[in-house]
Amino acid sequence: MSAYSRLLIAGFTLLGLLGCKEPSHDTAIKKQGFVYCGQDTPTTLNPQLxxxxxTAETLSAQIFDRLLLLDPISHKPLPDLAKSWTISDDGLVYTFKLRDNVPFQHTTWFTPTRPMNADDVVFSFERIIDPDHPFHNISGGRYPWFESLGFADIIESITAKDDHTVQFALKRPDNSFLSNLATSYAVIYSKQYGEQLLKSGRVDLIDSKPIGTGPFYVEQFIPNDLIRLKRNNDYWQGAAPMEQVVFDISARGMGNLAKLLSTECDVLSSPVASQLPVISNNDNYKLLAQTGMNVSFLALNTERSPLNKLEVREAINYAINRKTLLNSVYYGTATEAKSLLPPMSWAYNHDSKALSYNPAKAKQLLDAAGYDYKQVLTMWVPLEPRPYNPSPRKTAELIQANLKAVGVNVALHHQETIGRVGLTDTTKYDMVLAGWIADNGDPDNFLRPLLSCNAKKAGLNVANWCDLSFDNLLEIALRTNKQDQRQAYYQQAQDIIDQQVPVIPLAHGVHFQAHNKSLGGLQMDPFGTRSFSSVYRIE
Structure with missing residues (x-):
């Protein structure tokens, strides 16, 4: 039976979900905005955390602006709140000229008295890097994405030269710096709002009722239920057509596909592969696809026996049949991963010597390592579908069966979501089924947050792997201006990953998004950070 035939069978089976549907959502929302379904339940509305x-992949672009944006095709930085910038000859000083008269959001709890200026930029980044900043320790004081990059270690100073000029001085050259400022994590907050919260003693509200300059502001946040955004009528690029956007983050009632088909949701992010025929064969819906800068992978805890032995890690790699995963989980919509970097990356190593499927070789390596076949390894598995893995449970079960075939017993531990932060206790797991969506087009954005020594300290490197040779290559690549030299360094770094096997790349997925045909203006990009400021209702 073909993959597409299985898709159709799975898809038509899902239609049975619609036999008992809940009432459609409030007609006022239908007229004034739209309902978005299909992503995780956030614990904070601050993408910095x-x-x-x-929060980072979708909400950030609605609530906040950044200094820079990324071109979805070239991946080059574009102006946003910064209208222009210059770089000193030694690559250590970045000077940004800010736009005039960009207003912050006006809400029932905050009325700005001035537009965005350089002080707000300094406030937003010093919160991240300065332990003595009054907001640094709010909401836990961890900034995992920035910590994984060693962001605080490269900043010498951030200075407001005047209201419309801000200057970043670096301790060493960093060719990824502009790209990092264009990510959805590098958002600009209102310093004036922070000062108001300090006076009122409610500093915690900065992350649950944030103020930015984006096209929508937060009106309501009910954890495990909904997030309601209202239109910012003073948005500097013009008010959005939609008055509100509601994010359905509840797990109650029907599944997300059924919510889409019953019109309870207008947009479904990341439908799983088996749902695609139901959507594409229904004239009431449009299905968008974007080749993503992403990767799914299996992280091996290199600090825990027996995975601290290279032979065992190699054996697990040889035992996994990626082609079966592509056929049974992705239904042919993904590409096999031989590296953490996707093939569209300019630094992708086309000569990768990543290990391929060979169960006989896996068994041979296990025997040579003196593997104890009676032991049971643990694998932590998220249940939430993501663009890089539409069905983590099924992926884990297939890997479990592959490993069982060579004598490796694995117990699966399912969780609704698994954030990489907090997995640094090496006594809790042997393997983690994980993935990554790039925040920008620089190869450093894949390799450093996932496998650097800084990422291990930050709790993002769940393989608990630290290799100084690997880190040195990343550092040299950041300081080199010539792209062909940077490419060579990144390919050497990929060779180290191939040799040491701290992670096993599985697949690069296609990001799908479905929406009711009555909506127009929805767009996608490789980084999943498109604003809803241009979305409108056709009917």
């Missing part, structure tokens, strides 16, 4: 998920 996260390492991905709904």
């Amino acid at each position: 996260t390492d991905g998920g709904l």
Whole structure:
């Protein structure tokens, strides 16, 4: 039976979900905005505090602006709040000229008295890097994405030269610096709002009722239920057509596909592969696809026996049949991963010597390592579908069966979501099924947050792997201006990953998004950070 035939069978089976549907959502929302479904339940609305998920990948672009944006095709930085910038000859000083008269959001709890200026930029980044900043320790004081890059270690100073000029001085050259400022994590907050919260003693509200300059502001946040955004009528690029956007983050009632088909949701992010025929064969819906800068992978805890032995890690790699995963989980919509970097990356190593499927070789390596076949390894598995892995449970079960075939017993531990922060206790797991969506087009954005020594300290490197040779290559690449030399360094770094096997790349997925045909203006990009400021209702 073909993959597409299985897709159709799975898809038509899902239609049975619609036999008992809940009432459609409030007609007022239908007229004035739209409902978005299909991503995780956030614990914070501040993307600086996260390492991905709904807050960073979708909410950030609605609530906040950044100094820079990324061109979805070239991946080059573009102006946003910064209208221009210059770089000193030694690559150590970046000077940004800010736009005039960009207003912050006006809400029932905050009325700005001035537009965005350089002080707000300094406030937003010093919160991250300065332990003595009054807001640094709010909400836990961890900034995992920035910590994984060693961001605080490269900043010498951030200075407001005047209201419309801000200067970043670096301790060493960093060719990824502009790209990092264009990510959804590098958002600009209102310093004036922070000062108001300090006076009122409610500093915690800065992350649950944030103020930015984006096209929408937060009106309501009910954890595990919904997030309601309202239109910022003073948005500097013009008010959005939609008056509100509601994010359905509840797990109650029907599944997300059923919510889409019953019109309870207007947009479904990341439908799983088996749902695609139901959507594409229904004239009421449009299905968008974007080749993503992403990767799914299996992280091996290199600090825990027996995975601290290279032979065992190699054996697990040889035992996994990626082609079966592509056929049974992705239904042919993904490409096999031989590296953490996707093939569209300019630094991708086309000569990768990553290990391929060979169960006989796996068994041979296990025997040579003196593997104890009676032991049971643990694998932590998220249940939430993501663009890089539409069905983590099924992926884990297939890997479990592959490993069982060579004598490796694995117990699966399912969780609704698994954030990489907090997994640094090496006594809790042997393997983690994980993935990554790039925040920008620089190869450093894949390799450093996932496998650097800084990422290990930050709790993002769940392989608990630290290799100084690997880190040195990343550092040299950042300081080299010539792209062909940078490419050579990144390919050497990929060779080290191939040799040491701290992670096993599985697949590069396609990001799908479905929406009701009555919506127009929805767009996608490789980084999943598109604003809803241009979305409108056709009917």
